[in-house]
Amino acid sequence: MGTEPAKQPVRAAVIGAGVLGACVGWNLARRGAEVVLIDAGRPGEGVTDWTFSWVNASNKTVRRSYFDLNVAGLAEYRRLSEAVGPESWWYPGGHLRWSDDPATEAKWLQIADLLADWDYRVEVLTGDEARRLEPALSMPAATPVLFYPDEAWVHGRHLVERLVGAAAAAGAECRFGTGVSAIRTDADGSADGSGGGGGDGAVQAVVLSDGSSLAVDVVVNAAGPDASQVAGLVARDLPMRREPGAVTRIACARVPIRHVMHAPHIEIRPDSDASMVLHSREIDALIDTVEDPAELGGLLHESVRRVLPELEGSRIVGTRVSNRPIPADGFPSVGAVPSVPGYYEAVSHSGITLGPVLGRLLAVEILSGTRDALLADFRPERFPAR
Numbered sequence: 001m002g003t004e005p006a007k008q009p010v011r012a013a014v015i016g017a018g019v020l021g022a023c024v025g026w027n028l029a030r031r032g033a034e035v036v037l038i039d040a041g042r043p044g045e046g047v048t049d050w051t052f053s054w055v056n057a058s059n060k061t062v063r064r065s066y067f068d069l070n071v072a073g074l075a076e077y078r079r080l081s082e083a084v085g086p087e088s089w090w091y092p093g094g095h096l097r098w099s100d101d102p103a104t105e106a107k108w109l110q111i112a113d114l115l116a117d118w119d120y121r122v123e124v125l126t127g128d129e130a131r132r133l134e135p136a137l138s139m140p141a142a143t144p145v146l147f148y149p150d151e152a153w154v155h156g157r158h159l160v161e162r163l164v165g166a167a168a169a170a171g172a173e174c175r176f177g178t179g180v181s182a183i184r185t186d187a188d189g190s191a192d193g194s195g196g197g198g199g200d201g202a203v204q205a206v207v208l209s210d211g212s213s214l215a216v217d218v219v220v221n222a223a224g225p226d227a228s229q230v231a232g233l234v235a236r237d238l239p240m241r242r243e244p245g246a247v248t249r250i251a252c253a254r255v256p257i258r259h260v261m262h263a264p265h266i267e268i269r270p271d272s273d274a275s276m277v278l279h280s281r282e283i284d285a286l287i288d289t290v291e292d293p294a295e296l297g298g299l300l301h302e303s304v305r306r307v308l309p310e311l312e313g314s315r316i317v318g319t320r321v322s323n324r325p326i327p328a329d330g331f332p333s334v335g336a337v338p339s340v341p342g343y344y345e346a347v348s349h350s351g352i353t354l355g356p357v358l359g360r361l362l363a364v365e366i367l368s369g370t371r372d373a374l375l376a377d378f379r380p381e382r383f384p385a386r
């Protein structure tokens, strides 16, 4: 009986160590792939550190398949927190939402009915009941407050650090502080100087900004808002939207809430024992009208003190405007790009909610070729080849 030649492990370069890249890299490394995680900056310091970071499916009813993917995202977090430990990054406990505008309130109550029909857990509390969960809130006693008990928030940078550490422990190599400037394929004729050309365009190597080159057979584009540029390195058009968002961190003596919440005109969550994160779509709409993002931070800070009066003595630590990594039609682009063998995309808004599930499904696809039905509506092929 002959012996089968040992199968070579996949050699994969994951470009970008935000939540998407860290989830893909860890899932590949723990399944035996040779992984190099590459980031032009520091891991987890891109959008993943300047996001509202709410893990949810209640805001994803635009399409049933997208809702289902986000529900799978929530379930995956529970598995992930068991696999790598929840300390310092995983904050379950639910989400609260209420409004001071009757039309908006009616819209959210209607969505809550739809979600209940889809078997998603939601409770309608009164303001008084909500204040039993969050005594520091200022809100009218009878206001309906939606409570989604299965939702959560995540500390994105800490999660990335945990996953990068776990990936490294499983053998992954880390190259941080140096970006990918080129991707060589066997159609180029000079993949890492080894000649060739005239092939089917399969990935052969990545070239880093420090001039070094790494031979790989798989590249994962997890470059977040820069994913279009990285796609351009294999002559692929990945159309992305411009949709910037402003996030502000404040420091306070005591964090007066435990839950992530959408209050009137302001979204609020804890960030550590002495800091909180603020965001608002209404303030995002002003981004192009101000010169200094600090002005946006000032407005967010003003809003939060209306809902949480005890934050009067808090101060702004920083405000950052980031571009959401959103493919042009608003949905994730995840999976293989058949026209470039070995090239895969992991590009998504709601990347905090979706990172762990997308990371697992993509790693399985890379290693076994299995295309999960959950990703059917979100495959990169829907954007035509150049």
Ligand SMILES: Cc1cc2nc3c(=O)[nH]c(=O)nc-3n(C[C@H](O)[C@H](O)[C@H](O)COP(=O)(O)OP(=O)(O)OC[C@H]3O[C@@H](n4cnc5c(N)ncnc54)[C@H](O)[C@@H]3O)c2cc1C
Pocket (backbone or CB within 6 Å): 015, 016, 017, 018, 019, 020, 021, 038, 039, 040, 041, 042, 043, 044, 045, 046, 047, 048, 049, 050, 051, 052, 053, 054, 055, 056, 156, 178, 179, 180, 181, 222, 223, 224, 225, 226, 230, 244, 245, 246, 247, 279, 322, 323, 324, 325, 346, 347, 348, 349, 350, 351, 352, 353, 354
């Ligand atoms: C205001 C705002 C609020 C949000 N709120 C939520 C929310 O509540 N819930 C939710 O689920 N999602 C939310 N999101 C979206 C979510 O934050 C993102 O989808 C997610 O963080 C994206 O992660 P990423 O890993 O793709 O990108 P990033 O974290 O930006 O990581 C990409 C990495 O790629 C690196 N990189 C880029 N180009 C190269 C290159 N050529 N070579 C090497 N490295 C490179 C960068 O340095 C960066 O570290 C929000 C986003 C914003 C902006």
